[in-house]
Amino acid sequence: MEKVSKDLFRELNPAQQEAVKAIEGPVMVIAGAGSGKTRVLTYRIAHLLNEGTDPFNILALTFTNKAAREMKDRIHKLVGGTEARNVWMGTFHSIFARVLRIDGHLLGYPDNFTIYDTDDSKSLIKNIVKEMELDPKQYVPGYIHHRISAAKSNLISDREYNENDEVTEADKASGKPLLGKIFTTYNQRLKASSAMDFDDLLFNMNVLIRDFPEVLYKYQQKFHYILVDEYQDTNYAQYLIVRNLAAKNENICVVGDDAQSIYAFRGANIQNILNFKRDYPDARVFKLEQNYRSTKVIVKAANGIIQNNKNQIFKEVWTENQEGELIRLIKASTDNEEGSLVAHSIFETKMNFQLPNSDFAILYRTNAQSRALEEALRKLNIPYRIYGGMSFYKRKEIKDLLAYFRLTVNNHDTEALMRVINYPQRGIGATSIDRITVAAANAQCPVWEVISDIGKYDTGVNSGTAKKILEFVMMIRSFSVQLQQMNAFDLARHIAKDSGILRDLYEDKSPEGVSRFENIEELINAVKDFSEGDAPPPMEGENATAFRTLGQFMQEVSLLTDADNDDKEDADRVSLMTVHSAKGLEFPYVYVTGMEENLFPGAQSLKDRAELEEERRLFYVAVTRAMTRLTLSYAENRYRWGDLIFCEPSRFIDEIDASLIEMSGRRQSENKTYINISNDFIIRKKEPPAAAPVPAFPSPVPRKLKKIASVPPSISQETFNAAGADEIVAGITVEHQKFGRGKVLNIEGQGPNKKVTVFFQAVGQKQLLLQYAKLKIIES
DNA sequence: ACCGTATTCAGCGCG
């Protein structure tokens, strides 16, 4: 033990050592970018363990699953053994979901409550708006959800919301007087579905420890040491939980950087970190100011930027690293040229220094900017990966199967029920579903209650439909019964088959259908991996099972988001992402693109000081991602929402000392106007790269052709120009865009009504109107 | 139930 802890400190600089050693009492660590923030947190926990602290008494809160996982791994490497896995380490949401599964019954929730994700919440809101017969233009689900979320994050209940005149007046003034009513109904529906949304996990945790002092006491006793990562990003609900849990022992350590607070727009309160000294007058504050990541040039530039913000904790970040290259500034005339110049710069740097693609990152403010950059990279055959796209768990087919799992675990989960009651189609149509919903609303009970005893309610569905509903209920019940009998994998496979999802997707032979089928297989494999792991040690108050159940799988999966389950396969790619998602990462070569007024800083932020300061912190984050060389770029014209607009270079460029910047030469070899027109044309029309000379006068191509580009490569656009009606005769082989190849059996009808019967290998016999079906002749 | 077409809308996004 002793030896390990000596080694532990040798790897830390004096400031870091002090921060690690200050175990007792309130501590705040202000960690500049690249100063070893995570290192301090992990070493601190390792130190606690080495000193003999029971891991069960340590609570470490992070913002992302990824951060929690990385920290666990690193601690495990430092202290070895199995101790690390017993630390209560995870996101705010996952830790408090765990607590609520144990003690949530005090608030009237079963331990198998469902967690609604944002889509579930919005869909529920949408339905409520519809039921109340309000104008969906006025009551946009996304906006309402945002309001409700903001209220919950500030611990304002629906009742308090409705009783607050200021708030209700504001809603009235903006033409949404019934927003409070929707809030109330929304909460009622959640409760009836035994469900919590993400914000409820924090809100209800607060209610729990507010209303049940013995529960608060229990966790105060348990969590002797509390650590919080990214403290600058905590919202009020999170802040208050932490403060209450730490109130007894005051062994609380928060780590963060006020200069990197970039989530005020979703409720983070930078005051939490600025006021820490006020909350804990005895607090010791440690500043980590030595940067180990970046060159002197980059550090100087970053300092120059952030000093323009007024509201901050003073610190001076410095580095012993070498001076490094000057910051490059690329000026392009259009967004497409910007992409091309960035791509060429990456290509050249890569070749000159023989670097892997993974050394490069391209950052942008908005996701919409990625397209031009992608096109440019593709032209140079530079492999890239876009972060923050559609995550695995957001795909339709995955959500469908997960909905079956959810409904199996919690029959009251109404969003899941609505999703699958008629998928795959079982003849329970929109009208019947409406009738059921209305009956449930009238009877003030969950939809599941209505359909599981449909005769008892006055729904008005006809007997045929009632029978189909009964069959559906029986099926779900049979799944639920298996929860304690089968392990997660066996039950998941059983559900995928019995529900008809597998068959439904298997029958779809289109490339999209095949991919969906593969995704389902991947999900079932994930369940398999989970099943084969050790049964988790039962927590206090939990039932122990000999095997891992589907219920346990769902608890884990409902708080996962972006596929951190990284693809190791060909990881050597250039990274493309928004500045927000780059937070916490580092790359040798970083390109920050779209450095223009109204884009970065964004147009909405120019109105008020606080928002502009957040944009500036965002830029600070972007700049400090770079280790070796930073490149900034902007375009003088940019396509936005379809038309070309003029842009001014960002004010942030001027905030960097001019002596640190070098203007990178534009590629002057070709006529400028020519480049713009031709490049724009090529990229927008998705024609092949101009290996051959580009036509000076692009021939007008019908717009519609663009759509074709999304069709998989095997099917080119000409392929599906319909064959002439006269050319199709019985006996020939044809290809259909969706159904694939098949043989023509029969032709009937005349002119526009000419009908053809085809037997497709994949899907069987189909009748098609020649007028609509675009058939290609494969073999006559 | 299904398809093509019209319409609408556009910020960053953890869990």
Add this chain to the structure above:
DNA sequence: TGAATACGGT
């Protein structure tokens, strides 16, 4: 511009 959704015709 393009993606997501609503609508109207078969």
